[in-house]
Amino acid sequence: MDTVIDLSPLNSIFAEYKDIKGALIPILQKIQNQYTYIPEPAVEIIAEKLNISESEIYGVITFYTQFYTQPEGEYTIKLCRGTACHVKGSKSTLEAIERKLGIKEEETTKDNLFTLRTVACLGACAVAPVMMINDEYYAELTPEKIETIFNKFL
Numbered sequence: 001m002d003t004v005i006d007l008s009p010l011n012s013i014f015a016e017y018k019d020i021k022g023a024l025i026p027i028l029q030k031i032q033n034q035y036t037y038i039p040e041p042a043v044e045i046i047a048e049k050l051n052i053s054e055s056e057i058y059g060v061i062t063f064y065t066q067f068y069t070q071p072e073g074e075y076t077i078k079l080c081r082g083t084a085c086h087v088k089g090s091k092s093t094l095e096a097i098e099r100k101l102g103i104k105e106e107e108t109t110k111d112n113l114f115t116l117r118t119v120a121c122l123g124a125c126a127v128a129p130v131m132m133i134n135d136e137y138y139a140e141l142t143p144e145k146i147e148t149i150f151n152k153f154l
């Protein structure tokens with residue numbers, strides 16, 4: 001649910017793409033960079049400015065996994081679910097995180113502290129299973145390590 005959102009940054013985004021046809025994707029990217037997600041009121045404005053329906057815009061948002069409709073938590077967890085990490089037990093790592101934080105994949109904790117995402121490969125297969133919390137890597141994860149890591153945050 002969106003409360004009060006300052007939509008004034010949208011003016012400069014639309015000014016930048018004013019004369020560019022088919023600018024929906026770059027506009028969505030800019031908006032997401034600004035807010036960490038695509039706020040509902042922004043979709044209404046995009047529909048009006050680009051003269052397309054809101055359902056068409058939501059179609060694009062849900063088609064591309066890069067776009068989110070909920071605000072990102074203060075910390076974004078990116079847990080690798082690539083092959084090497086899967087073989088080394090990333091599923092039990094994921095379950096440990098879900099248990100610890102009380103959320104599922106793609107959800108954000110109620111206090112807005114953590115968002116849990118899964119990704120294909122973080123490029124650190126040699127030390128699988130791996131996750132990142134914001135810009136920091138955590139390697140050779142086990143459910144026990146997950147406890148220790150998150151206890152530092154909570």
Ligand code: FES
Nearest residue numbers: 080082085122124
């Ligand atoms: S598969 Fe997980 S880091 Fe490459």
